[in-house]
Amino acid sequence: MIKLSVVIITFNEEKNIERCLLSIKDIADEIVVLDSFSKDKTQAICERYGVNFFQHAFDGHIQQKNRAVTYAKNSYVLSLDADEALDETLVKSIMAIKSNFTKDGYYMNRLTNYCGHWVRHCGWYPDKKLRLWDKSKGEWTGINPHDKYELFEGDKNAGYLKGDILHYSYYTIEDHYKQVDYFTTIASKAYFENGKRAPLFKLIVNPVAKFIDHYFLKLGFLDGHAGFLISKISAYATYLKYKKLKKLYHK
Numbered sequence: 147m148i149k150l151s152v153v154i155i156t157f158n159e160e161k162n163i164e165r166c167l168l169s170i171k172d173i174a175d176e177i178v179v180l181d182s183f184s185k186d187k188t189q190a191i192c193e194r195y196g197v198n199f200f201q202h203a204f205d206g207h208i209q210q211k212n213r214a215v216t217y218a219k220n221s222y223v224l225s226l227d228a229d230e231a232l233d234e235t236l237v238k239s240i241m242a243i244k245s246n247f248t249k250d251g252y253y254m255n256r257l258t259n260y261c262g263h264w265v266r267h268c269g270w271y272p273d274k275k276l277r278l279w280d281k282s283k284g285e286w287t288g289i290n291p292h293d294k295y296e297l298f299e300g301d302k303n304a305g306y307l308k309g310d311i312l313h314y315s316y317y318t319i320e321d322h323y324k325q326v327d328y329f330t331t332i333a334s335k336a337y338f339e340n341g342k343r344a345p346l347f348k349l350i351v352n353p354v355a356k357f358i359d360h361y362f363l364k365l366g367f368l369d370g371h372a373g374f375l376i377s378k379i380s381a382y383a384t385y386l387k388y389k390k391l392k393k394l395y396h397k
Contacts, residue, residue, distance in 0.1 A: 147245045149175040150278075151218035152226060155210050157182040159228035160191060162314060167195045169231035169312075170224070173240045180214035188228075206332075207293045211286045222247060224278045225295065229314045230256070236309025240278065249305035250297050251279030256311040260372050261318060268366035268376045269359070275311065276304065289340070291332045319375060326383040334390035344392040349385055357381035 152174040156163060167177065177197040181188060182204035192199050200217055204210055215223055224240070226232075232240070236254055243252065255272035258265050265271060276284075276295045284297040297304060316322040337344075357377050360366045366373035 148222050148247050149220040150222050150224060150240070150244060151176040151178055151220040152224045153178045153180070153211075153214045153218055154226050154228055155180050155182070155207075155214050156184060156188050156192075156228045157204060158184045158186045158188060160184075160187040161317075162229040163188055163191050164195075165231050165314070166226060166228055167192070167197070169233075169237070170226070171195075173224070173232075173237055173244070176219055178214060178217045180210060180217060182210070206290045208286045208288055208290055211293055215281050215286075218281060221280055221282065222278070223281045226277065226311070227313075231312045231314070233257075233310045233312055236307060236311065239307040239309050243278075243305075243307070247280075250283040250299065250303045251276050251295070252305045252307050254278070254307045254309060254311055256313050258313040258315050260316055260322075260376060263369065263372040265369050265372060265376065267364055267368045268361070268373050268380075269364040270376070273313075277311065278307070289333070289336045291329045319379075322375075322379055326379060326386065330383055330387040330390055333387050334394060337387070337391050338394045342391065344388040344395065349388045349392070352388065353381040353385040356384045 150173060152170045154166060156179055170177065177195070179192050179197045179199050181199065181201045183201055189199060198217065202210070202213060211225065253274050253276050256275050258270050258273065279295065279297065283299070284295055286293050287296045288294045316325065357380070360380050361373065361377035366377045369376070
């Protein structure tokens with residue numbers, strides 16, 4: 147049976163980290179937490195569960211997640227965010243492949259809880275993620291803050307596991323707006339550094355297109371009020387990203 151390292155990055159996650167740790171206790175042979183100098187009880191909670199706790203200044207989601215993998219002692223890694231947990235079906239799926247790990251990596255679905263509502267539309271589900279892999283076969287890539295793990299040989303030797311990662315995203319609408327402000331600042335800087343522009347039509351057309359896509363094309367209306375809020379705030383986030391990008395060029 148293979149040994150599995152579970153790797154998590156944290157910053158002020160006292161609200162979430164214990165739930166995450168409890169969900170992996172039966173499948174983790176090692177738990178690695180790379181923290182960005184939390185000021186709450188994150189470290190104390192982690193130490194209570196015997197994790198290997200490290201700290202490093204945050205320099206980007208992609209950079210921090212790649213760095214966290216280097217602390218893993220085992221070749222096979224499951225990567226989670228602190229606000230995520232495994233459901234029972236996914237735990238059983240992972241236990242099954244620990245005795246027969248035949249792929250370079252495995253995809254799994256992620257189901258998001260938004261202010262108490264499990265979101266199954268808006269393009270938020272199944273939200274397939276590659277989170278379990280042989281660490282020599284890939285790396286974290288993407289454009290901050292939207293990281294993704296990619297296998298060096300592509301998906302030709304990737305598998306799929308039944309069950310869901312349970313993502314406890316936002317407890318309040320205010321949390322969502324705060325995250326939008328934070329993420330759009332990072333995204334606009336990444337766009338600027340990559341030479342992307344912010345013409346006026348993108349500030350007008352792209353937010354409208356985003357709302358239509360989430361609420362109508364991806365059936366967000368079936369999620370009721372939560373679906374409407376997600377679609378509206380996603381449209382606002384698109385607008386804000388390009389507005390901040392435009393300001394960077396003006397500077």
